[in-house]
Amino acid sequence: MEWVLLVIIGAAAGTLGALVGLGGGIIIVPALLYFGTATDWLHDLAPRTAVGISTVIMIFTGLASTLSYLKRKIVDYKAGLIFFIGSGPGGILGAHVNKILDVESFYIYFGIFMILMAVVLLVKNRLRPMVFKEGKGKVLNTYIDEKKNQSIVYGYHPAAAVLISFIVGFTSGIFGIGGGSLIVPAMILLFFFPPHVAVATSMFLVFLTSVTNSITHVALGNVYWPYALVLIPSAWAGAKLGAYINSKIAGKSLETILKAAMVLIGLRLIYQGLTG
Template identity: 35%
Template sequence: MESLLLILVGMLAAISGAIAGLGGGFIIVPVLAFMYTIPVSNISGTSMAVLFVSAISSTLAYARQKRIDYRSGLAFSIAMVPGSVLGAWTTGVVGSRVFFIALGLFLMLMAVVINFKPTRSRGGFLRPTVSRAITDASGLKHSYSFNMWFGATVAFFVGFISSLFGIGGGSVMVPTMILFLAFPPHIATATSMFSILLSSLVGTVSHVALGHVMWGTFIWLAIGALVGGQIGAKIASKIPAKVIIRILSVCLFIVAVRLMFKG
């Protein structure tokens, strides 16, 4: 029963994570915390490893939909790498209670932020430095401009948060891309998953090197994540962005409250 439950959790996490580019760790981390009495580092390390598998599955599906901005995603992922390594190391020195409260506050903040409308006035550090034009598999053209330096700076902190909490930096990256970088929601989610794929590889290797991954638990979660990533990407292509944002906002808030009052 435990193996079946882990498969279902991995599938649910990958589906919900792929839909909005959040990675799904915001489901896996709380579940592992409630199911097992284990160090924070093992929770983060195992979740990060599953996140990598989920990102592979989702990215392949989004690639077929032609909704990934590869140049921007690669630039963001490069900026995430040093943050991912630092985050993996930091998990070993953060107390459990501090970890859960910090993660809960972080998720609660994101539950509010993702409901904001994209900013229209973009000057100063938000002044566009690059422009993109992408035509997806359905023939729809997406054109947008943004400040690459601001995006890369945020990506560094996203890498740190992702590896530290094991939840996937999409929780910060997607709202940033939509609110401040003017990315169309569906391009933002697809590009976020591509960035997470590259940065989570580094975070996973770091956690493996530090002995943080529980391999028995990881295998069952990964099986579910492989299937869920494909399903989530397909669902995301059919659901309006506004509906996706509302659903995940509620999910993030519920998980945040439960984490903050854990123990």
């Protein structure tokens, strides 16, 4: 039962993560914590170990998704590398901060974070980007939407991109969530990325950031390898599936389910943290 459950968790995390650009950690970390504490199906892991496992898995979900999106030519590699300048150091710092959090504090902070991310996902499709204006110092790019037969120009200031991605990397280092839940709305609302380009580029960024995060967590001894090695292949397959589904549907129904689950899990984590 233990290994079957891990395969299901990995597949679900990879599929949903690649579909909406989250990375999948938002599924893996609470799932490992819940089944480890509320059932006898998995070992009771320390939060830092669940985060360490998640960051390792995010390397493979990010890479699998990026390779799939590469075939569709919608990954903005230049933007991903610029954002990584901030997210890389941010992730390393976040991994070290994770080390000093006690269990109860981690549950409370992570629960609040999950609810906030559910709110972000809820409002992101209702918000509209600011009016795009070309300006001095902006990095510009053009996306050709073949389905709509139109060109979309988007751009960003590198300094702003690095600052925001540092915050994203710091958060992903603490919670092991990949960072896509924060960076996708920022790309769409602040930097005018087309949604599909934002999702694809965020998965490239998740891959890069997870590499540096994982090195740090491995060095700190935060990875339980028996679980990681079971989760990797199922998460990889799920990420390939999620990227394929992303090309066929908008994913609104799955996003709705994910948002509801995030709120419920977040409330449970907060309760668990408060009651000790």
